[in-house]
Amino acid sequence: xxxxxxxxxxxxxxxxxxxxxxxxxxxxxxxxxxxxxxxxxxxxxxxxxxxxxxxxxxxxxxxxxxxxxxxxxxxxxxxxxxxxxxxxxxxxxxxxxxxxxxxxxxxxxxxxxxxxxxxxxxxxxxxxxxxxxxxxxxxxxxxxxxxxxxxxxxxxxxxxxxxxxxxxxxxxxxxxxxxxxxxxxxxxxxxxxxxxxxxxxxxxxxxxxxxxxxxxxxxxxxxxxxxxxxxxxxxxxxxxxxxxxxxxxxxxxxxxxxxxxxxxxxxxxxxxxxxxxxxxxxxxxxxxxxxxxxxxxxxxxxxxxxxxxxxxxxxxxxxxxxxxxxxxxxxxxxxxxxxxxxxxxxxxxxxxxxxxxxxxxxxxxxxxxxxxxxxxxxxxxxxxxxxxxxxxxxxxxxxxxxxxxxxxxxxxxxxxxxxxxxxxxxxxxxxxxxxxxxxxxxxxxxxxxxxxxxxxxxxxxxxxxxxxxxxxxxxxxxxxxxxxxxxxxx
Amino acid sequence: xxxxxxxxxxxxxxxxxxxxxxxxxxxxxxxxxxxxxxxxxxxxxxxxxxxxxxxxxxxxxxxxxxxxxxxxxxxxxxxxxxxxxxxxxxxxxxxxxxxxxxxxxxxxxxxxxxxxxxxxxxxxxxxxxxxxxxxxxxxxxxxxxxxxxxxxxxxxxxxxxxxxxxxxxxxxxxxxxxxxxxxxxxxxxxxxxxxxxxxxxxxxxxxxxxxxxxxxxxxxxxxxxxxxxxxxxxxxxxxxxxxxxxxxxxxxxxxxxxxxxxxxxxxxxxxxxxxxxxxxxxxxxxxxxxxxxxxxxxxxxxxxxxxxxxxxxxxxxxxxxxxxxxxxxxxxxxxxxxxxxxxxxxxxxxxxxxxxxxxxxxxxxxxxxxxxxxxxxxxxxxxxxxxxxxxxxxxxxxxxxxxxxxxxxxxxxxxxxxxxxxxxxxxxxxxxxxxxxxxxxxxxxxxxxxxxxxxxxxxxxxxxxxxxxxxxxxxxxxxxxxxxxxxxxx
Numbered sequence: 001x002x003x004x005x006x007x008x009x010x011x012x013x014x015x016x017x018x019x020x021x022x023x024x025x026x027x028x029x030x031x032x033x034x035x036x037x038x039x040x041x042x043x044x045x046x047x048x049x050x051x052x053x054x055x056x057x058x059x060x061x062x063x064x065x066x067x068x069x070x071x072x073x074x075x076x077x078x079x080x081x082x083x084x085x086x087x088x089x090x091x092x093x094x095x096x097x098x099x100x101x102x103x104x105x106x107x108x109x110x111x112x113x114x115x116x117x118x119x120x121x122x123x124x125x126x127x128x129x130x131x132x133x134x135x136x137x138x139x140x141x142x143x144x145x146x147x148x149x150x151x152x153x154x155x156x157x158x159x160x161x162x163x164x165x166x167x168x169x170x171x172x173x174x175x176x177x178x179x180x181x182x183x184x185x186x187x188x189x190x191x192x193x194x195x196x197x198x199x200x201x202x203x204x205x206x207x208x209x210x211x212x213x214x215x216x217x218x219x220x221x222x223x224x225x226x227x228x229x230x231x232x233x234x235x236x237x238x239x240x241x242x243x244x245x246x247x248x249x250x251x252x253x254x255x256x257x258x259x260x261x262x263x264x265x266x267x268x269x270x271x272x273x274x275x276x277x278x279x280x281x282x283x284x285x286x287x288x289x290x291x292x293x294x295x296x297x298x299x300x301x302x303x304x305x306x307x308x309x310x311x312x313x314x315x316x317x318x319x320x321x322x323x324x325x326x327x328x329x330x331x332x333x334x335x336x337x338x339x340x341x342x343x344x345x346x347x348x349x350x351x352x353x354x355x356x357x358x359x360x361x362x363x364x365x366x367x368x369x370x371x372x373x374x375x376x377x378x379x380x381x382x383x384x385x386x387x388x389x390x391x392x393x394x395x396x397x398x399x400x401x402x403x404x405x406x407x408x409x410x411x412x413x414x415x416x417x418x419x420x421x422x423x424x425x426x427x428x429x430x431x432x433x434x435x436x437x438x439x440x441x442x443x444x445x446x447x448x449x450x451x452x453x454x455x456x457x458x459x460x461x462x463x464x465x466x467x468x469x470x471x472x473x474x475x476x477x478x479x480x481x482x483x484x485x486x487x488x489x490x
Numbered sequence: 491x492x493x494x495x496x497x498x499x500x501x502x503x504x505x506x507x508x509x510x511x512x513x514x515x516x517x518x519x520x521x522x523x524x525x526x527x528x529x530x531x532x533x534x535x536x537x538x539x540x541x542x543x544x545x546x547x548x549x550x551x552x553x554x555x556x557x558x559x560x561x562x563x564x565x566x567x568x569x570x571x572x573x574x575x576x577x578x579x580x581x582x583x584x585x586x587x588x589x590x591x592x593x594x595x596x597x598x599x600x601x602x603x604x605x606x607x608x609x610x611x612x613x614x615x616x617x618x619x620x621x622x623x624x625x626x627x628x629x630x631x632x633x634x635x636x637x638x639x640x641x642x643x644x645x646x647x648x649x650x651x652x653x654x655x656x657x658x659x660x661x662x663x664x665x666x667x668x669x670x671x672x673x674x675x676x677x678x679x680x681x682x683x684x685x686x687x688x689x690x691x692x693x694x695x696x697x698x699x700x701x702x703x704x705x706x707x708x709x710x711x712x713x714x715x716x717x718x719x720x721x722x723x724x725x726x727x728x729x730x731x732x733x734x735x736x737x738x739x740x741x742x743x744x745x746x747x748x749x750x751x752x753x754x755x756x757x758x759x760x761x762x763x764x765x766x767x768x769x770x771x772x773x774x775x776x777x778x779x780x781x782x783x784x785x786x787x788x789x790x791x792x793x794x795x796x797x798x799x800x801x802x803x804x805x806x807x808x809x810x811x812x813x814x815x816x817x818x819x820x821x822x823x824x825x826x827x828x829x830x831x832x833x834x835x836x837x838x839x840x841x842x843x844x845x846x847x848x849x850x851x852x853x854x855x856x857x858x859x860x861x862x863x864x865x866x867x868x869x870x871x872x873x874x875x876x877x878x879x880x881x882x883x884x885x886x887x888x889x890x891x892x893x894x895x896x897x898x899x900x901x902x903x904x905x906x907x908x909x910x911x912x913x914x915x916x917x918x919x920x921x922x923x924x925x926x927x928x929x930x931x932x933x934x935x936x937x938x939x940x941x942x943x944x945x946x947x948x949x950x951x952x953x954x955x956x957x958x959x960x961x962x963x964x965x966x967x968x969x970x971x972x973x974x975x976x977x978x979x980x
Binding site for chain 1: 503506507509510511513514517521522523524525526528529530532533536537540710711712713714715726727728729730
């Protein structure tokens, strides 16, 4: 066996362990009785520890040093990604990893108490420690990878995209929003406001409908499950994807959109390149790319005229209530300035992300002190959206990310939304039959197109390279702005 | 840290890995979409491989050699069990383990085809290989543990019990059966045969009822789930037990008895000593002991007059059908000579086990050739139960065990049934309030008694030592025979 062959075996073993951990994570969220929590935490952390031991083993380091770049683009990229994964796992001193795990777990706990009472001071010191340790790790990681500390953090979630790529795209969008948002609001004021029929919409019927919609969208249930959990997610493994949602009996659209969002993630996983299963190059290309796949389904396909024309009669039939296309459009295509990111519409959502992107850069560079975060948040929010959060609960305390040590993640949401619009525009050009399928709830032509250009590529290419191959250019916010203009301003 | 402390950490880590594998096994049976099977097999085998690596690591061997026997019965037994587990895992050459895994998987596959067509010749050669490799392993294991090859196999499932303990108990029972079975049949002929009302008994109502009965029997659902699977089992971990069953809409008693059987297993797991969680001494004492706990619930408590008086009106109410106590007794306390072990009643069941116990000893010793198994089976069966299997499907092809390499397991079923009767007799003496609780479906006084004497002891004692402490004597088939005499002959 060559060194590279040994590496592929070891990385497959590591990936298999990570699969086991992923299934246990799904179970914890969707199935586990409350009393199983302590043991489950230990099971998952034992698997993570073993996975880390395998990845940093001296034999791996020796093989990585000895392995020759295979004469094939896929295998060459695979070896490159193995080296990077090994470096990432090896470079941080154990003391720092453990201190950070302790600090984030402590901070997250304090945050859970601080948020409902809007008590930022009670979590401030803990958050300072999280940022100090995150910065220390980012500096080490950045030095190793040849990146700035913040870019090193970003690269954990989406390889190959840095602040310099994102900043002009976001600046461009900020400008767009200054005129587009008031115009969209003005137009909305002149429109009729047909409401959805009053609930309840029974959860069991919602679930059956969601399953049907996900299947029509292309999800293969011989390799997937749909279950319930407090926080919707897509987990599991490519041949056994587990998506979850929650059902609100007064609002069927929340679960329907949620399930179709997770279906977008699931389709990506199901269509990853089988030949590189459990190899680094066979994995999804990153969080921004992943989000582009959930959002192209949820925002581009499902909220299209064609799909809503399919959905309205289906809802009528399932719930025995008169749901009109107009009511669906009013609910699913409505802009509104609001304080909470997860409740934001697709036009204002990027403003929430832009704010966080700027603040977390400043927090990592040290230009902004944690103590000054609430004020900086409110100033930034007011400047972006023209309204000021009345308290920190609706401001800098709303998201778990920073308190849990996730820094550099937020841009993925908006990069994904923009990429989704860019991919949809290219798909529309290539697929004249697209709308006809959507009118039957059938996304197969879109999914086939995406599979060939995104899913089947695994991690062979980065975020911008995938867009370049699929659409002829790297990320360009113009497609997203054109999409919003068409949907909200005409 | 002392060597023993390091060992407790490593064994906890191994147990945690095994917990993860157990949850994945449950998921595969109860939740997994069909398409997840291949990946799941690899996940479980990767975990098993890592667990084996950890158990046989040189550092463990060094610590086992250096560790001093702690000055405490529990810890001393824990160290003893660690040494034994390490020996068992280390002693078999890798070549043999792999050859056996291959042979059993091949043989099991052939058996799945051979059974429905009653085609023993098609699986004969594969079964010969399984027995040859099992014998080779048993000889090595026996030499290491100071046991005969067959006793070494038995000890994998129930430590401390060998053929010499079992043979006289079984011979005694064989004699009992020669008069008891005809007498019970004769008595049955004179009884009324009140049938259960015709089905269907909807599965959802059965499930709700089973959950209620399991809870009343003491199962804590904050640490347990009840789900459906093709083959009922009890899996998971002590703080997160997973039991499963299947529902037959024409027969509610099959699921009810099945769930209460698994509840008996689950109660054992839930009440294992917490202070020794994930240590060898904190585990259940073995399969015969485990079976005694499922059978004391299913056979002793649930089929008692008192419990059936509670169950009949509950069934009436749940299904809106007139289910009488007499019909329950007729269904749940009925003896009948039959060919299939898993369908046998409690009186004839031991005959099925005795046959297998004798045949598998002869197959391991070489006194019986695999080619002669069908004839020996039918002769033995006829001698024990007076009827002759019409084909091998209803004879030596019916059970998966041997074809899957499980040899030495069968005695556990009957040892468990006998121990259950012996424990119940002692519990009845100690607990005058027992029947009063059973009349309310409440097993708490029995479970409390069993917890203190069996569950809470983990593996501190062996099968016979547990019985000795709980009942004043080691296994004695007299209690089981008295139980059968009272139930079927008076």
